[in-house]
Amino acid sequence: MSKYSTRLLGFGDNVVDIYDHLKTMYPGGNCVNVSVYGKMAGCEKTAYMGYFGDDDRAELIMDTLEKIGVETVKCRQLHGENGYSRITLKDGDREFLDFNDGGIRGKTPYILDRFDLEYMEGFDVVHSGNYSFTEEELHKIKEAGIPVSFDFSDDSTEEYYEKTAPEVTYAFCSFDGTDQEAEEHLKKIISMGPKLAMASRGARGCILYDGRNFYRQPAAPLTEVKDTLGAGDSLIASFLTGYIGRMKNGMAEETAICESLEEAAAFAAGICGMEGAFGYGKKYE
Numbered sequence: 001m002s003k004y005s006t007r008l009l010g011f012g013d014n015v016v017d018i019y020d021h022l023k024t025m026y027p028g029g030n031c032v033n034v035s036v037y038g039k040m041a042g043c044e045k046t047a048y049m050g051y052f053g054d055d056d057r058a059e060l061i062m063d064t065l066e067k068i069g070v071e072t073v074k075c076r077q078l079h080g081e082n083g084y085s086r087i088t089l090k091d092g093d094r095e096f097l098d099f100n101d102g103g104i105r106g107k108t109p110y111i112l113d114r115f116d117l118e119y120m121e122g123f124d125v126v127h128s129g130n131y132s133f134t135e136e137e138l139h140k141i142k143e144a145g146i147p148v149s150f151d152f153s154d155d156s157t158e159e160y161y162e163k164t165a166p167e168v169t170y171a172f173c174s175f176d177g178t179d180q181e182a183e184e185h186l187k188k189i190i191s192m193g194p195k196l197a198m199a200s201r202g203a204r205g206c207i208l209y210d211g212r213n214f215y216r217q218p219a220a221p222l223t224e225v226k227d228t229l230g231a232g233d234s235l236i237a238s239f240l241t242g243y244i245g246r247m248k249n250g251m252a253e254e255t256a257i258c259e260s261l262e263e264a265a266a267f268a269a270g271i272c273g274m275e276g277a278f279g280y281g282k283k284y285e
Contacts, residue, residue, distance in 0.1 A: 003042025004245025008237070009123040010035035010048045011141075012110075012132025013102065015083040016057040020097065024281040027061040029083065030129040030151050030233055035070045036278050037237030041267055042245070047071035047123070049116075050132075051105040053082030064280045074119055080104025102133065112137045117144045124244045125149050125170065127236070130156055138167035149240055151232075165192035172236050175199035175207075182207050183214060196257075198239070200232050208261060213254070217261035220269035234271040238264035 010031035017028045031048060038046040048070050052058040054077055061082070065072050083105050086098040100106075110133065112120075117140060120126050126141050128134045129151035141148050147169040152161065154174060165171060171194040175182045182199045186209035189197040198208040205218040242260035247253065271278070 002044040004044065004241050005248050006038070006043045006125075006241045006245040007045045007123045008035065008038040008043050008240060008244075009046070009120060009126045010038075010050075010128075011120075011126050012050055012128040012134045013083065013105070014048070014050050014052065014061050015085050015099075015102070016060060018084055018086045018284075019088065019281075020086060021088045022281075023285070024283055025057065025060055026281050027064045027278075028085075029061075029131075031127060031132055032061060032065070032070075033233035033278065034127045034149075034151075034237045034240075036065070036068055037234045037267075037271070038241050039068055039070055040278070041234075041238040041241040041263075043241050045071065045123075047074070049074040049119075051075070051108055051110075052077045053080045053104045054078065055082050057084055058082035060280075060282050067280070068278075074116065078104045078108060080107070102131070106133060110134050110137050112140050117141070117146075120144065120146050124248070125240055127151070127240070129153070130160075135164055138164065142167045142169075149236070151236060161189065161192060165189055165194055168194045169196070170194065170240065171197040172232075173197075173199055174232060175201060179207070179216075183209070186214075198236075200235055202231075205265060206235065206261065208257060210253075210257065215257055215261060217265050220265040222269050222272055231268050231272055235264050235268040238267035 012031040014029040014032045017026045035046045035048040081103040083102040084100055088095050125147045127149040130153040138148055149170040150168040152173040171189050186197045190211045196210050198206055200206045203219050208215040239260050242263050243256050246256035
């Protein structure tokens with residue numbers, strides 16, 4: 001039985017993370033990860049919507065999502081190479097060696113039709129991100145009245161924020177500067193339209209801004225660190241799962257934010273003890 005009545009859809013990227021040092025492939029990608037972590041965090045329903053290639057890397061992701069119970073009925077499989085990133089680890093932190101810009105997914109633009117939007121209306125939130133090639137379609141989701149979650153990246157420019165943030169309800173990013181700089185960054189994001197904006201800060205925890213108040217959540221203690229790959233995505237997924245579920249149950253918003261942040265920090269700390277984003281690996285020669 002699910003912990004929350006939240007229904008979450010990941011729309012966009014999927015990749016295989018190829019760990020050279022382990023000779024192991026792991027399914028991943030921000031939107032796949034958020035869908036899986038939403039399931040793990042207690043969502044009533046999670047789904048992934050996107051394009052796969054037709055190679056063994058695509059098969060690994062599709063098989064894993066089926067085993068975990070993430071719905072994929074609106075996915076398509078295209079002829080071509082699936083997205084991948086080649087990674088190694090140094091002291092538990094990832095170092096990217098090579099990637100293929102999403103493979104066939106990066107060459108095939110998403111064009112949402114009325115049937116896609118009707119499907120999306122069955123979810124409380126649709127999550128996408130900076131590497132998903134979905135930016136041109138976000139306005140359709142917003143106009144359909146569906147909340148949009150979006151993960152901006154370290155290389156998201158101010159112009160990119162100005163173009164994308166107005167279509168977003170829940171904005172997420174990572175930020176390495178001072179607390180004051182992080183607060184100013186979040187203020188700027190909120191001024192563009194989102195309802196909530198969160199900056200994850202690694203070992204320093206995270207800061208969330210709702211346009212009125214700042215909420216600071218320390219990072220939870222790490223009992224074991226195998227891989228930090230999924231830490232940010234798991235923080236997003238757990239927060240959305242708990243926050244939306246609590247709000248649907250009538251909890252006061254400030255309380256919902258605080259409880260969901262604390263829960264998300266603990267959840268993300270646990271994910272750091274898994275190899276790959278969520279532990280489903282396949283050896284290769």
